Amino acid sequence: MVSAMSTKQRIKAAVLFHALSDQTRLEILNRLKQGEQCVCELTDALQTGQSRLSFHLRVLKEAGFIRDRPEGRWMYYSLNSEGLEDLEDFVGELKKATAMPGSSKKCE
Template identity: 55%
Template sequence: MNSIASVPSNLIVLGFRALSDPLRLQVLELLRQEELCVCDLCDRLETAQSKLSFHLKVLKEAELVRPRQEGRWVYYSLNLPQLVALEQYLSDYRRLSPMLPARSCDSQS
């Protein structure tokens, strides 16, 4: 399993940045079910291919999806090891961070 040290920090940053957009989250949700081509993603998300291409580029740069060329079509699937790496990062961060006592938000004058 990946640890914080084995995943380049730029991939962690790119991964969380990629996850910050609702449309990209919808793409990942669709890819949880099956591998899909761009045309199917466009249809299901009711979005233009030009807009979707930008978001797929962000997901590819973050290595959250894998493209596969078949003829003139490009099919996308989840890159599960990278998703596991992000999950592990958060898990390790929480597990390895010192626990601080809860602070009260009330002002004490």
């Protein structure tokens, strides 16, 4: 039997999926598949202002999907495999649940 998610797990799942619910954030993740990028490179590639981009980067970082590191006056971003593993684990649990037989109770 698949165990019920704890409150902490549900909150984490909500944060993960919220981070993935925006087209700009998905584009950032797609660009970071190519490797680490400076915030200035992302700003140019996405043709957006740095403050708007910083908001999206913060959401992705809080979800654990990306990491940052300062170098001089610039910040560099890369994918975080641990955050991606959290997402993979959650989806894996959902997949396990689909393999389990459904409830035998019928609504009346």
